[in-house]
Amino acid sequence: MSHSTDPRPMTARRSGPLRGVAQVPGDKSISHRALILGALSVGETRITGLLEGQDVLDTAKAMAAFGAQVDRLGTGEWSVHGVGVGGFSEPEGVIDCGNSGTGVRLIMGAMATTPITATFAGDASLSRRPMARVTDPLALFGARIAARDGGRLPITIEGAADPLPVRYRTPVASAQIKSAILLAVLNVPGETVVIEAEPTRDHSERMLAGFGAEIRTETTAEGHVITLQGRPDLRAQPVAVPRDPSSAAFPVAAALIVPGSEIRVPGVSRNPTRDGLYVTLLEMGADIAFEDPREEGGEPVADLVVRHGPLKGVTVPAERAASMIDEFPVLSVIAAFAEGTTVMNGVAELRVKESDRIDAMARGLEANGVTVEETRDSLTVHGMARVPGGGTAITHLDHRIAMSFLVLGLAAGAPVSIDDGGPIATSFPDFLPLMRGLGADLG
Numbered sequence: 290m291s292h293s294t295d296p297r298p299m300t301a302r303r304s305g306p307l308r309g310v311a312q313v314p315g316d317k318s319i320s321h322r323a324l325i326l327g328a329l330s331v332g333e334t335r336i337t338g339l340l341e342g343q344d345v346l347d348t349a350k351a352m353a354a355f356g357a358q359v360d361r362l363g364t365g366e367w368s369v370h371g372v373g374v375g376g377f378s379e380p381e382g383v384i385d386c387g388n389s390g391t392g393v394r395l396i397m398g399a400m401a402t403t404p405i406t407a408t409f410a411g412d413a414s415l416s417r418r419p420m421a422r423v424t425d426p427l428a429l430f431g432a433r434i435a436a437r438d439g440g441r442l443p444i445t446i447e448g449a450a451d452p453l454p455v456r457y458r459t460p461v462a463s464a465q466i467k468s469a470i471l472l473a474v475l476n477v478p479g480e481t482v483v484i485e486a487e488p489t490r491d492h493s494e495r496m497l498a499g500f501g502a503e504i505r506t507e508t509t510a511e512g513h514v515i516t517l518q519g520r521p522d523l524r525a526q527p528v529a530v531p532r533d534p535s536s537a538a539f540p541v542a543a544a545l546i547v548p549g550s551e552i553r554v555p556g557v558s559r560n561p562t563r564d565g566l567y568v569t570l571l572e573m574g575a576d577i578a579f580e581d582p583r584e585e586g587g588e589p590v591a592d593l594v595v596r597h598g599p600l601k602g603v604t605v606p607a608e609r610a611a612s613m614i615d616e617f618p619v620l621s622v623i624a625a626f627a628e629g630t631t632v633m634n635g636v637a638e639l640r641v642k643e644s645d646r647i648d649a650m651a652r653g654l655e656a657n658g659v660t661v662e663e664t665r666d667s668l669t670v671h672g673m674a675r676v677p678g679g680g681t682a683i684t685h686l687d688h689r690i691a692m693s694f695l696v697l698g699l700a701a702g703a704p705v706s707i708d709d710g711g712p713i714a715t716s717f718p719d720f721l722p723l724m725r726g727l728g729a730d731l732g
């Protein structure tokens with residue numbers, strides 16, 4: 290929600306070996322989609338392992354505002370009685386998506402082809418982020434959009450009464466753009482095609498198929514081509530949300546850089562469209578074992594066993610960026626402790642996340658004695674045997690920047706502070722107790 294709270298400064302200090310089991314929360318992307326598809330289905334969708342971070346709670350509230358019955362039954366256990374495709378009713382108030390790009394973009398898509406009007410808003414960070422990338426394709430269906438200058442929130446959408454199918458090529462690799470269109474298509478007769486140059490996370494496609502939609506994906510000379518048949522009868526489904534690889538990245542990173550550490554992170558999604566960080570870490574020589582690979586909730590998962598050890602710098606190719614887009618901040622922290630230089634290419638999208646993540650990481654690393662170079666779409670980090678630390682990083686309402694610098698402080702020479710840890714609750718509300726349980730000195 291867009292409430293202003295006082296900043297919450299935090300500090301992390303050099304810690305002894307981290308040990309134990311890190312039960313990271315449910316996947317954020319899948320949690321949003323479970324609530325939205327549950328709301329668009331007929332019957333009761335039972336969700337287990339839902340991430341109860343503020344981003345997802347805001348989506349739950351939004352689904353109730355559009356007419357679904359959303360109930361919390363217990364920790365991570367939720368029930369959604371959906372209204373069916375095209376069944377959203379007009380919400381009474383503004384839909385406040387807080388800090389969540391995924392929430393606002395997917396929900397705008399989900400309502401844009403139903404003849405109702407809704408106004409969307411968010412916090413200071415979300416209000417700076419580009420929305421035309423989603424509202425432009427939604428206008429092609431016939432939705433009418435009124436946005437602040439430059440296509441920012443708040444935005445009012447008058448949903449299309451007689452939407453027509455489209456064929457759309459996404460201008461940047463973005464699962465949020467793709468998913469907004471796929472959700473809009475649900476209430477459009479006929480077949481809509483979305484084409485992406487590089488594959489992005491495919492949770493929407495997997496889940497739409499699971500809820501009974503006719504959807505297919507082909508790789509052709511045009512790229513990654515997704516075809517969805519509109520007006521399906523979505524059937525409510527049980528959804529078991531796997532654990533979030535993007536949240537797992539923080540305890541994993543901490544174990545890799547704090548000498549003597551060994552931790553286990555069970556049940557983490559290994560969906561190949563999310564796996565780029567782990568591919569990169571193995572190239573850096575990280576000691577990570579993937580035990581008991583299995584399928585849970587329609588996603589491949591494994592138990593990660595992570596041990597501290599020497600790491601070497603690598604060059605991350607631009608084609609891998611989409612599969613690890615949220616992990617570059619924490620990778621740049623790991624890179625500071627590696628031998629040699631790490632170059633991250635094709636990362637311009639980081640500039641339009643909760644903060645300009647290239648700038649936020651570069652300034653924060655410099656404040657802690659690490660040498661970096663940046664271009665518009667790359668970040669280079671020079672690893673060092675001893676990272677001095679002792680600086681304060683500015684987090685700009687960005688949960689991933691906050692958690693990344695707290696991880697840095699666990700292995701740096703002097704304590705590392707952040708100006709505000711409040712936003713951590715958007716994606717990883719139990720971050721502090723979980724890390725402390727492993728032996729990390731932070732708070």
Ligand SMILES: O=C(O)C1=C[C@@H](OP(=O)(O)O)[C@@H](O)[C@H](O)C1
Nearest residue numbers: 318391462463464465466614615
């Ligand atoms: O679809 C999703 O759930 C997400 C897609 C990514 O954003 P983009 O689509 O803007 O790359 C990612 O950064 C975000 O955390 C979650």
Ligand SMILES: C=C(OP(=O)(O)O)C(=O)O
Nearest residue numbers: 388389390391392615642
């Ligand atoms: C970019 C992120 O989320 P969102 O776009 O949903 O705000 C993130 O969680 O790193």
